[in-house]
Amino acid sequence: MSQLALIDAAPVTTGRALPGIQPFSVLRTDLGPWRDRRRAWEDLGLHSRRGRDVTTFNTGGSFGRKLADVNGGLSTFDPVLAEASYTWYCPDGGQILDPFAGGSVRGLVAANGGFRYTGIDLSPVQIDANEEAAADWRARDLLASEPRWIHGDALEELPELPTAHADYVFTCPPYHDLERYSDHPADLSTMRWATFAEAYSAIIAETVRCLARDRFATWVVGEVRNSTGTARGLVPLTIAAHEAAGARLYNDAILVNTLGTVPMRLGAQWRASRKMGRHHQYVLTFIKGDPRKATASLSTP
Template identity: 45%
Template sequence: MTNDTDTTATADPFADEGLFDMKPKASNLLRERYTEPPFSVLDRKGKAWQRRDKKWRALGIESELGRDDGLTFNMRMDFMHDQRHLRSAQESSQTSIFSPTLCELVYRWYSAPGHRVLDPFAGGSVRGVVAGAMARNYTGVELRAQQVEANRQQADIAGDVVPSWIAGDSAEVVPGLVADGYESDLVFSCPPYAYLEKYSDDPGDLSNMPYGDFLDAYRGIIRDACETLADNRFAAWVVGEVREKGGDGSCVGLVPDTIRAFQDAGLDLYNDHILLTPIGTAAVRTPRQFDASRKAGRIHEYLLVFVKGDAKKATIAANGDRPTTDLDEDVADHEAAGGDA
């Protein structure tokens, strides 16, 4: 017989606070250890990330120097609390700037101090400056001499380890590095997203090429860059998808084409971080394009990480002199220090 006063079956399982006692909160514990939690999704929009970007830029990094304005168009806007209406928008045309915090994470996670970094699509100064500040020996290859000169003017920001930039076409420069016996410990770059942004009028600039020609040149540069990479090392590549010109605007497949290019060069895909990017003008553009064609607003890129050789040995190399501790020990230390979030 059921006891009518027995409420065990209907008791609220959430009433037991101990049921969900997950102390300390993982996100800040991981942030203390890794700067940002090393999850498969990385959020550039987060306050901590934005604050860290500002601190890096406050050192004097001006990665936009050497580039013409208008490569991208950004809009800052204030949203009403119900997110249904837009208030006034402050519009400014400015170049896209690589996140220095993302550079820091790649260097911390996938390389060690003293390692040599090859960047075959250097662009602005930020990846080189951050590398130097973190005691990585950076070599960047950039097609535009104007950009290289602007980068070199910021080289002293890095401190004692001065980054190096080479003016020239990576399709020619990188094979020369291979022939000279240059060896890298990390290949790290962000290539042109095909024709999405036009960087110059140089016919050798990949951003001027039809996608088929772009892909042939792109694959060759990836192959040559990976040839410089030492065994048991990582390569990190920031890339996003683009839509075809003409036709119905379907995605061209730049991301899978990139993965195949690295695999054909002998590397394995190891991590595929999704990089959430600031929404910017997507909030304004998306309703029109989605209503007309069901094209979603793109607010993410990928940080693809590949490994050449043995991943465990590559991890040991990336750890350098840092001890590999058990996370449970860090949790105990965190609790003892009174950490909670």
């Protein structure tokens, strides 16, 4: 199998250090080692934007702009974060559960490293695009395992999975209505905040049930604002829902994203409202059970 190892310095294998990328609480995607690693993944051919053509971006209540027209489609997931997270938190060949699968990146990176991956997504177009990307990687001998995508609502599909099914949960949920993915009534990005919070918390509870004991879960989230400009509280909601389900917050990190168009938008935004230019996300890792036992299940560099 042709892994990223053949292009870059470190194999995509659990427990092996990635060159220049350390488990610090500030993850610098804007620095050379991270950029180089991401470029190597992109050179393999990651089609994370396929299936997302209808996604639109909330610009003050208007959903008229496609993400592909906003900073080049900035919502695509960073493959280096997926690779590093799998390496740090998932046992060799472990089962990864992703209740908000979205694009193909997380599944392809997992399968390239020999992890078993199950992703759930509401969009049949997105599922087809992911399967198409996986077929391409399979034909080029880039998959050490077979990623699995389930078409459906996570609220309905997760209860069908066995208890203790997963060795690691890794996902990036909708940031409420920041990006709108469809008009489907089960799409969290279309819901009012109270309804969103209830459904979101129920999905988290199901992922914790599906997670084996003494295992980790990582959620990549960003804060969002309501119509008056104040923060909704998506980050504390994520923490509270995990705690209520029996998983405790273990690590919290800041993912520093590239600036993109933030400097161009900042001037008017700051003068009018004192809103800072946001170019980071939160990487929240939870533990179900004993963190020492969870760590003992992992390979050590």
